[in-house]
Amino acid sequence: MTFMLDDDKQRQRHESADLIVGCDGAFSSVRRAMVKLIRFNYSQQYIEHGYIELNIPPNESGDYAMEVNYLHIWPRSSFMMIALPNLDHSFTVTLFMPFTYYESIQDREDLINFFRQNFSDSIPLIGEKSIDREQLVKVFFAAQPLPLISIKCNPYNYLDKVLLMGDAAHAMVPFFGQGMNCGFEDCLILDELLAKHDNSIRKVVPLFSDSRIENCHTIIDLAMDNYIEMRDLVNSRSFLVRKKLDQWLNTLFPRSWIPLYSMVTFTRIPYERCVKDRQWQDRVISRAGKVCLVSFIGAFFYVTYKTGKLSVFNDRFSFEF
Numbered sequence: 001m002t003f004m005l006d007d008d009k010q011r012q013r014h015e016s017a018d019l020i021v022g023c024d025g026a027f028s029s030v031r032r033a034m035v036k037l038i039r040f041n042y043s044q045q046y047i048e049h050g051y052i053e054l055n056i057p058p059n060e061s062g063d064y065a066m067e068v069n070y071l072h073i074w075p076r077s078s079f080m081m082i083a084l085p086n087l088d089h090s091f092t093v094t095l096f097m098p099f100t101y102y103e104s105i106q107d108r109e110d111l112i113n114f115f116r117q118n119f120s121d122s123i124p125l126i127g128e129k130s131i132d133r134e135q136l137v138k139v140f141f142a143a144q145p146l147p148l149i150s151i152k153c154n155p156y157n158y159l160d161k162v163l164l165m166g167d168a169a170h171a172m173v174p175f176f177g178q179g180m181n182c183g184f185e186d187c188l189i190l191d192e193l194l195a196k197h198d199n200s201i202r203k204v205v206p207l208f209s210d211s212r213i214e215n216c217h218t219i220i221d222l223a224m225d226n227y228i229e230m231r232d233l234v235n236s237r238s239f240l241v242r243k244k245l246d247q248w249l250n251t252l253f254p255r256s257w258i259p260l261y262s263m264v265t266f267t268r269i270p271y272e273r274c275v276k277d278r279q280w281q282d283r284v285i286s287r288a289g290k291v292c293l294v295s296f297i298g299a300f301f302y303v304t305y306k307t308g309k310l311s312v313f314n315d316r317f318s319f320e321f
Contacts, residue, residue, distance in 0.1 A: 019201050020162045023183075026149055028168035034158055042153045047173060047224070049079070050099050050145030054136070056083060056091035056125045064089050065125050073230055074119050080231035081119055093126070096231070102145045108137045148173045150224060152217055156209040160202045163209070165190070170216035175227040176264060178219050185268075186212065218271040222264065245285070257281065 022030025035042050059065045064085060066072060072083040072091070079097030086092060105111050115123050115136065126136045151171040156164045166183035189211065193204045233239045246259040258267070260281075263274040 019160070019205070022162065022164045022168045023166045024168055026151055026167045026171035028164065030162065031153060031164055031168050034153075034162060034164070037158055040153065040155070040158075043151070044171075045150045047148050047150070047227075048098050048100075049096050049227075050102065050147050051094050051096045052102075052140065052143045052145050054093040054095065054126055054139050056093055056122075058089035062089060064091070066091065073234065074122070075231050075234050076118055077232050077235070081122070082230070083122075091125075093122070096148075096227070099145060105140075111137055111140055150220055152220060154213050154217075155206075156212060157205045160205040163190075163205050169212070170220060172220040172223040173227060174223070175230060176219065176223040178223060178264065182216060182219055215271040218275055219264070222271065222275070242285075246281075 020030060022028050022034075024030055031042070034040050056065050066083065066085075068085045070085075074081040079095075079101060081093060081095045083091040083093045105114055112123075123136060126139070149171055150173055151167070153164070153169060156169045165186040167179065169186070170182060172179050172182070186208075190204070190208050193207055193211075194200075197203045197207070229239075243259075246257070249257040250259055250262070258269075258277070260274060260278040263269050263277065264271065269277070
C-alpha cells in the first residue's frame with residue numbers, strides 16, 4: 001500500500017507498506033483518511049464538561065497531605081473534583097464540571113467563593129498554608145478547561161491494509177480509567193491472533209476488528225456512565241447499599257459474583273460480557289427482592305391471622321389494632 005507522509009519541513013513523500021497501523025490518537029490522521037471510505041461509520045462526542053488540573057503538594061514534613069492509595073472524590077451531583085497520589089508525595093487534582101461553570105468564575109473572588117461553597121477542605125491543601133488561596137488562584141487562572149471527547153468507529157480496518165488501535169479506534173472519557181488499558185489489550189489480542197493464525201495479516205486484521213468493536217463500544221459507554229456514578233450516585237444510600245451487597249456476595253461466591261468495577265478493572269473478562277453479567281446480577285437481586293417482599297407480606301398476614309388480629313370477609317380484610 002502506498003501512502004504519503006509529512007516530514008518536518010512540511011513536504012510530502014510517498015512510502016510503501018504491507019500494513020499501516022494507526023495508533024495516532026483521538027485525532028488520528030489515519031482514521032480521518034478512512035472516513036472517506038465506503039461503509040465506514042464514525043462518530044465523536046464532546047461532553048459538556050471540561051477539566052482543569054490542580055495540585056496538592058506534600059505537607060510540611062514532606063509526606064502526603066491526605067491518605068495515600070485512595071481515589072479521593074468530592075462528588076457534587078453535576079460536577080466533581082478528584083485527587084490521585086503521585087510518587088513525589090503530591091496529589092494531582094482534577095476538577096471536572098460544565099464549561100458554563102468555568103465561564104461563571106471570572107476573578108479571584110468568584111473562585112474563592114466557589115471553592116468555599118463546594119470544596120472548602122481542599123483550600124488549605126492546595127499550596128502552603130500562608131499562601132493557599134493565592135496558589136489556587138494562580139494555578140486555576142493559568143490554565144484553560146480542556147474538553148473531553150468520546151469516539152466510536154466501525155470497522156477498525158480497511159481490508160488487510162490498514163488497522164486502527166488505541167485512541168485512534170476508541171477514544172473514551174477517563175472516568176473508568178480504561179483508555180490506556182484498552183489500548184494495551186488491543187496489542188495483546190492482536191498478538192494472540194497473530195500467534196493463532198501463523199502471523200497471517202490477511203486473516204488477522206479483519207478478525208481483530210470484528211472481535212474488538214462491540215467490546216470497545218461497551219467500555220466507551222461504561223466510561224460515560226461512570227462519570228454520573230462518581231459525581232452523583234456515590235451520594236445515594238441505595239447505591240452504597242448495593243455496593244455493600246455486591247461485596248458481601250462476592251465474598252460468598254468469589255467466582256460467580258464479581259462486581260462490575262472489579263470485572264472491568266481487575267480481570268480480562270470482555271467488556272461486553274461484564275455488562276451482561278451485571279445485568280444478570282441486577283435481575284437476580286430484583287427477583288430476590290420481590291420474593292423477600294412477598295414472603296414478608298405472606299408471613300405478616302399469616303401471623304396476624306393466627307393471632308386473631310385479622311379477619312377475612314369475602315373480598316376484604318379487617319385489621320384489629
